[in-house]
Amino acid sequence: MSEPEVNLQLGREHGLTDQEYERMLEILGRVPSYSELGIFSVMWAEHCSYKSSKNHLMTLPTDGPQVIQGPGENAGVVDIGEGYAAVFKIESHNHPSYVEPHAGAATGVGGILRDIFTMGARPLASLNSLRFGPLDEARQRYLLRNVVSGIADYGNCFGCATVGGEVTFHPDYRNNILVNAMNVGIVRHDQIFLANASGEGNPVLYVGSKTGRDGIHGASLLASSEFDEHTEEMRPTVQVGDPFTEKLLLEACLEAMRTGAIVGIQDMGAAGLTCSSFEMASRAGTGIEMDLDLVPQREEGMTPYELLLSESQERMLLVAERGRESEIEDVFKKWDLDYATVGTVTGDGRMRIRWHGETVVDIPIDPIAQAAPVYDRPVQVPADLTARQQLDAASLPSEMNLSKTLLELLGSPNLCSREWVYQQYDQLVQSSTVLRPGGDAAVVRVPDTEIGLAMSTDCNPRYCRLDPYLGAQHAVAEAARNVAVTGATPLALTNCLNFGNPERPESMWEFAEAVRGMGDACRALGIPVVSGNVSLYNETSGEGSIPPTPTIGMLGRLENVAMRVPTGFTAEGDAVLLVGETLDELGGSEYLAVRHGIERGAPPRLDLLAEKRLHAFLVAAASQSLLHSAHDTADGGLAIAIAESAIFSGIGVDVELPAGGLSTESLLFSETASRAILSTSVTQVDELVGLATTHAVPITVVGKTGGDRIRLSPGVDVALAEAQDVWRRTIPEIMS
Amino acid sequence: MPKADHPSPHPKPRVGVLVFPGSNDDRDLARAFEFLGADVEMIWHKDRRLPQGLMGLGVPGGFSYGDYLRAGAMARFSPVMPAVANFARDGFPLMGICNGFQILCESGLLPGALVRNRDLRFICRDISISVEDAGLFRGQTFDGATLNIPIKHGEGAYVPDPQRKPRVAFRYVAENPNGTTDAIAGIANEEGNVLGLMPHPEHAVDPLLGGTDGAILLRAFLALALERANSE
Numbered sequence A: 001m002s003e004p005e006v007n008l009q010l011g012r013e014h015g016l017t018d019q020e021y022e023r024m025l026e027i028l029g030r031v032p033s034y035s036e037l038g039i040f041s042v043m044w045a046e047h048c049s050y051k052s053s054k055n056h057l058m059t060l061p062t063d064g065p066q067v068i069q070g071p072g073e074n075a076g077v078v079d080i081g082e083g084y085a086a087v088f089k090i091e092s093h094n095h096p097s098y099v100e101p102h103a104g105a106a107t108g109v110g111g112i113l114r115d116i117f118t119m120g121a122r123p124l125a126s127l128n129s130l131r132f133g134p135l136d137e138a139r140q141r142y143l144l145r146n147v148v149s150g151i152a153d154y155g156n157c158f159g160c161a162t163v164g165g166e167v168t169f170h171p172d173y174r175n176n177i178l179v180n181a182m183n184v185g186i187v188r189h190d191q192i193f194l195a196n197a198s199g200e201g202n203p204v205l206y207v208g209s210k211t212g213r214d215g216i217h218g219a220s221l222l223a224s225s226e227f228d229e230h231t232e233e234m235r236p237t238v239q240v241g242d243p244f245t246e247k248l249l250l251e252a253c254l255e256a257m258r259t260g261a262i263v264g265i266q267d268m269g270a271a272g273l274t275c276s277s278f279e280m281a282s283r284a285g286t287g288i289e290m291d292l293d294l295v296p297q298r299e300e301g302m303t304p305y306e307l308l309l310s311e312s313q314e315r316m317l318l319v320a321e322r323g324r325e326s327e328i329e330d331v332f333k334k335w336d337l338d339y340a341t342v343g344t345v346t347g348d349g350r351m352r353i354r355w356h357g358e359t360v361v362d363i364p365i366d367p368i369a370q371a372a373p374v375y376d377r378p379v380q381v382p383a384d385l386t387a388r389q390q391l392d393a394a395s396l397p398s399e400m401n402l403s404k405t406l407l408e409l410l411g412s413p414n415l416c417s418r419e420w421v422y423q424q425y426d427q428l429v430q431s432s433t434v435l436r437p438g439g440d441a442a443v444v445r446v447p448d449t450e451i452g453l454a455m456s457t458d459c460n461p462r463y464c465r466l467d468p469y470l471g472a473q474h475a476v477a478e479a480a481r482n483v484a485v486t487g488a489t490p491l492a493l494t495n496c497l498n499f500g501n502p503e504r505p506e507s508m509w510e511f512a513e514a515v516r517g518m519g520d521a522c523r524a525l526g527i528p529v530v531s532g533n534v535s536l537y538n539e540t541s542g543e544g545s546i547p548p549t550p551t552i553g554m555l556g557r558l559e560n561v562a563m564r565v566p567t568g569f570t571a572e573g574d575a576v577l578l579v580g581e582t583l584d585e586l587g588g589s590e591y592l593a594v595r596h597g598i599e600r601g602a603p604p605r606l607d608l609l610a611e612k613r614l615h616a617f618l619v620a621a622a623s624q625s626l627l628h629s630a631h632d633t634a635d636g637g638l639a640i641a642i643a644e645s646a647i648f649s650g651i652g653v654d655v656e657l658p659a660g661g662l663s664t665e666s667l668l669f670s671e672t673a674s675r676a677i678l679s680t681s682v683t684q685v686d687e688l689v690g691l692a693t694t695h696a697v698p699i700t701v702v703g704k705t706g707g708d709r710i711r712l713s714p715g716v717d718v719a720l721a722e723a724q725d726v727w728r729r730t731i732p733e734i735m736s
Numbered sequence B: 001m002p003k004a005d006h007p008s009p010h011p012k013p014r015v016g017v018l019v020f021p022g023s024n025d026d027r028d029l030a031r032a033f034e035f036l037g038a039d040v041e042m043i044w045h046k047d048r049r050l051p052q053g054l055m056g057l058g059v060p061g062g063f064s065y066g067d068y069l070r071a072g073a074m075a076r077f078s079p080v081m082p083a084v085a086n087f088a089r090d091g092f093p094l095m096g097i098c099n100g101f102q103i104l105c106e107s108g109l110l111p112g113a114l115v116r117n118r119d120l121r122f123i124c125r126d127i128s129i130s131v132e133d134a135g136l137f138r139g140q141t142f143d144g145a146t147l148n149i150p151i152k153h154g155e156g157a158y159v160p161d162p163q164r165k166p167r168v169a170f171r172y173v174a175e176n177p178n179g180t181t182d183a184i185a186g187i188a189n190e191e192g193n194v195l196g197l198m199p200h201p202e203h204a205v206d207p208l209l210g211g212t213d214g215a216i217l218l219r220a221f222l223a224l225a226l227e228r229a230n231s232e
Helices: A008-013 A018-028 A034-043 A094-099 A101-117 A138-158 A218-222 A231-237 A243-258 A272-284 A304-309 A325-334 A402-410 A461-466 A468-484 A505-525 A590-596 A608-623 A637-649 A664-669 A682-694 A720-735 B026-035 B081-089 B099-106 B213-230
Strands: A067-069 A076-081 A084-092 A122-132 A161-169 A178-188 A203-208 A262-267 A287-291 A315-320 A338-346 A350-355 A358-364 A433-435 A442-445 A452-458 A489-498 A529-535 A549-558 A575-579 A629-632 A653-656 A676-680 A699-705 A709-713 A716-719 B014-019 B039-044 B056-059 B094-097 B113-115 B123-131 B146-153 B157-159 B167-172 B184-188 B194-197
Touching (some): A008 A034, A018 A034, A018 A358, A034 A304, A084 A101, A084 A452, A084 A489, A094 A101, A094 A138, A094 A178, A101 A122, A101 A138, A101 A243, A122 A138, A122 A243, A122 A442, A138 A178, A138 A720, A161 A452, A272 A287, A272 A315, A272 A338, A272 A350, A315 A325, A325 A338, A402 A590, A402 A664, A402 A709, A402 A720, A461 A468, A461 A549, A468 A505, A468 A608, A468 A629, A505 A549, A590 A637, A590 A664, A608 A676, A608 A682, A637 A664, A637 A709, A676 A682, A716 A720, B014 B026, B026 B039, B026 B213, B056 B081, B056 B099, B094 B099, B099 B194, B146 B213, B157 B184, B167 B194
Parallel strands (some): A489 A529, B014 B056, B094 B194
Antiparallel strands (some): A084 A178, A287 A338, A433 A442, A442 A452, A575 A676, A575 A699, B113 B157, B123 B167, B184 B194
16 A cells, blocks of 8 residues: 655644644654544544644533533433433534535534434434524525525434524624534433443444445545635535435434443444444543444545545444344344444554555554644733624614614514515424423423423624623623523533634634533533533634634523423413513614614623523523423514514414613614513412512503504504514525 | 114224325324224335225325425335225225325326415414215215314415316305315315315314314214225
8 A cells, every 4th residue: 555654744634733743753652654644633623623722612511410421421411200310402503504505504413413323312402593694695695595404404314403503693603503402302311322432352443334445534534624715626525415325324223232242332424443342442542443444335446544534424432341242133134224343342542443454553542542732822801802792872863764674674684574485394203392482492292101301592793702701701791691581491411612713813713702601500500511522723814713602502491391481471361571671772772784784783681590590580480380482582572572472373473571770772773681571360469570670670550462563652553464574575485 | 884783894994094204294193093093004105005905095295205296206116006006996085184185196196286375375274174975974964054273384376287277175255265276275186086186184083183173074984984894
């Protein structure tokens, strides 16, 4: 075989810095083979090593009585009662989805599904957080169309309901869209599997699809560098998904796990066979010997380098109990999946890989998997930050026709209906979806129980750009509020931290501030971080980065799913109540962006203790059957929240808002935190108000439901049918 | 269900649900049948024989063989299919839902074919259908009934076979979501015992999950199964 000779230049082409190259030589005491260089480059790439983010991530709270498994495994695990646990995680597939939107988004879904069922859980619900540039650009319409169809094709065929998420548009995502996929699975406590290669002498098995040449360096080069003029050439680094095989792999893995013969299991995701084998051995403190000739191969003549770095999808690496391989083999044969014993667990902490009778890799595991470089990268406040935080709201022209303004906002791309998107997703398979997409959070029933799980993804990137510390706090608080309005207690969260180039101090500052804000919010609200993913280098040379986007995936729990509270009104003649106070806080609002093209000012303040009281009140009110509907008040302010509750239900509303010395614009469109719009029967108002008072949550009766108009005094009076029409038709019209 | 004053040798319906590789709504259908009081057997597609005493058979939705060639085109070659055809020939009721409907068309148990939706997009939402042929559900009160049941499919536009006119069982009401011929949502064979429909009644049996109109249809199917079994 003639493999390239390894030198500093080749190291650079593999994304290693000169210092990292030197460090590699030190660890090995020699120049690595070409395959070994490949391994170092993927294991030390940002995507796998978290080398820029690790110092910051370590500050996040990860513990709590409900936590069964925190960060570090394939996904986080929390107790949900009755012997069940929820396994969940969110993960990015941003760069692949920009380069090849259909396959990129599809394999993003496939990857997160495997992370869940690798742990023994059956995936129950998917969500996704998507960010694009403006839809009046043909390229963005192409990206939206294909990302959504990619998610739909994979998730629908696999058979996991897509129940929620978010889709927003901003010019700064134009050249670097975000595709963050989340999944929640369910497992019995005693059936959780971990990714450990323990037990010297145990066989290492390969199951699933054959290995091909797709996706080589997807993680190391595509995901761990900025976009530039060569990005188009990276298309072959995007993997191709096969949801049918994944469905078979799911059923076969869960069946094989029930045999009791599996010791540890991990999916081959980023950096394929390399990353999975190193991580499994490293966690168990063992070594692995492997023979690449035994790996099922899709193509002829694949080199060891290609076999080790391929990111072919729908593959799993597992360690079995010695002597019980045949039990596992029977299951995979039943499902017509490839299966091979490719190696053995050893006790010496080394990775030894043979190919065509030669040793092509012989390196220590821990120095690569655990002692990867960690950088304390310099940070710097962006020079224009203070200027961007200034806003002279008083100088803005007053609205002349508030009804028209409300309709314009309802039809604006970031506030209008997302039906065009989520109607392409199977929302129902597995018969668990109690609250479908469109509301604040989705609610699913845990099969065979009365337990409900509420879930939501959230982040306001505009806030994060103006103040990443506060913006990240808002992301946590709003995601928690989204689940609390359904009556669920927030349990734990997963995060997907999408940022720019960490080697630019301004981007690194945004990252550090956001993580600090997230940690503070999590501690104040008592919500641990149990899993997550970091996606850096989301920028294109010379065009700046995406807005900082720390997406939160929140999980909440309802004791009895029948008590869940919907977003829309449910009956005519109900009382409408506002909880929380409205302040003069138009900074960073959707209103300013849509009506005035302004993205400035300070984001709304956030009192985390008040927020926590609100959640407790909402959960208590739901459990006492005091709520007919509850809707979080966020993007677009009170006017949009009230209009949405009417639009969802087809029930009109008549509300008089207490002015409290605010301008009408602030009253209607200010995005003050810790508020919600509730409805309940007139006979229960006193009880509800009493409960709010006990929780020290401000509450005001503001009107009642009914009729066929949306009336918000002062100033708004529109026909409900017109509001529904305006809200519904924006995306279908743009996309047709 | 059979009248209480009409004692029958089989008090409880016993039905099967086929499972192909890639079936997704198999467990949903089984759960719905059980919810409505039936005994359910899951039948793996490699089985060459159906279980003894089966009274009816559901062919579930999903993506058998990933729908990679054409929805339902591979499943028709599964080892279980000859037994399914015999079961239908013997007059037992069969219900194919979504992918199951596609499989029944591909295997010739129902006439016509299903092609991609007009807009080439998957659609998942609730929709109203009308019962067009109440005679298919003997003893049931279906005349003029409108049912609200979800659809979720990418290949749901029915195209009739000019040589074999379908017996139209259901039509979409006041709209045509996918470009199907004459708003057809479901059909039956001439004998009336093999039914195929795109909407998913198994996803409309529990009020908590959004509606119970699907239970009306599944109950009628179970009643037919019991009637057929008791006629022997």
